[in-house]
Amino acid sequence: MLEIKGLSLAIQSKEAATLAVQDVSLTIAAGRVVGLVGESGCGKTLTAQAVLRLGEYQCIERVKGDVLWKGESVFDMSDTRLRKMRGGQVAMIFQEPMTALNPVFSIGSQMVEVIRLHLGLSKAKAREHAVQYLEDVGLDEAQHLLNQYPDSLSGGMRQRVLIAMAMSLHPECIIADEPTTALDVSVQKRIIALLRKLQQEKNLGMLLVTHDFGLVAEMCDDVVVMYAGEMVELGSVLDIFDHPAHPYTQALMGCRPEMVKEGEALTVIEGQVPAPGQWPKGCHFAPRCARASDACREKTIAMDAWQHGEHQARCIHVQEQA
Ligand SMILES: Nc1ncnc2c1ncn2[C@@H]1O[C@H](COP(=O)(O)OP(=O)(O)O)[C@@H](O)[C@H]1O
Numbered sequence: 001m002l003e004i005k006g007l008s009l010a011i012q013s014k015e016a017a018t019l020a021v022q023d024v025s026l027t028i029a030a031g032r033v034v035g036l037v038g039e040s041g042c043g044k045t046l047t048a049q050a051v052l053r054l055g056e057y058q059c060i061e062r063v064k065g066d067v068l069w070k071g072e073s074v075f076d077m078s079d080t081r082l083r084k085m086r087g088g089q090v091a092m093i094f095q096e097p098m099t100a101l102n103p104v105f106s107i108g109s110q111m112v113e114v115i116r117l118h119l120g121l122s123k124a125k126a127r128e129h130a131v132q133y134l135e136d137v138g139l140d141e142a143q144h145l146l147n148q149y150p151d152s153l154s155g156g157m158r159q160r161v162l163i164a165m166a167m168s169l170h171p172e173c174i175i176a177d178e179p180t181t182a183l184d185v186s187v188q189k190r191i192i193a194l195l196r197k198l199q200q201e202k203n204l205g206m207l208l209v210t211h212d213f214g215l216v217a218e219m220c221d222d223v224v225v226m227y228a229g230e231m232v233e234l235g236s237v238l239d240i241f242d243h244p245a246h247p248y249t250q251a252l253m254g255c256r257p258e259m260v261k262e263g264e265a266l267t268v269i270e271g272q273v274p275a276p277g278q279w280p281k282g283c284h285f286a287p288r289c290a291r292a293s294d295a296c297r298e299k300t301i302a303m304d305a306w307q308h309g310e311h312q313a314r315c316i317h318v319q320e321q322a
């Protein structure tokens, strides 16, 4: 359904173009959930936004590769075609629900407008449709809610409204960028349960950006691990949890709170993710990697199959093990 193929993206400034995402490839089939994981600053959001060409508003340019929606390049789409795809076929759910809602319009006017635009319903029918989807995501008194403004809702309610908005257009695929990061833990659980239920009921494809491995275990079929603009590992959830291959994935897994026994300190990965423009030569993770050797710092390392073709990692030591 959705295919990202060797995608490289650059941040364009007056002086220069700085590579920020390099050679990322992944595929999402109907009904499958792909998790995109990595620390903050690894290029997850840039990659996710490229699916709907949203980076263009922030001077992010495609350098190489492609994004195919059902075989059609999103970069070749006309503005009209792209508007139809955004929301109508591929919906985006953002991390911060407040920024995605317009504070000066009521929930009703925002939802009804978008529903009319995409589904061509009358105002009254669009209102009914909105109410139905607000109820579907577990919001009570939906009629009353339509007249309220985003300010008067809690974070959890706003995120439910955004999910209702997304679902009301009958998308086939959802791009969810840290959809619960800004919410309280108890609210997170309920929002995740809701997303999971909707995804399964409607057989949606989903790209789930997160740095939370608990969420990956709960939701995802496949996982792509990103580090400093590159994908470093790709595999099924089982591959990644049972046999993480790349030292970065192993380190991330070791950082999970549930991996730590009582009384033990939480492991952290020493050092920081280098920003675009400051990537080292060779393996981007080498400066933080205990296993790094001279060879790691010399040449570009390719993704390579490990246990089987669908489990791949970008690490020469993994290749030696194999
Ligand atoms: N519009 C932009 N201009 C300059 N730098 C950017 C822009 N967008 C993202 N970046 C930088 O690109 C890197 C990757 O960003 P992002 O995709 O948001 O990471 P993630 O979502 O994994 O935390 C970060 O270092 C970030 O600061």
Ligand SMILES: [Mg+2]
Residues within 6 Å of the ligand: 044, 045, 046, 177
């Ligand atoms: Mg992000």
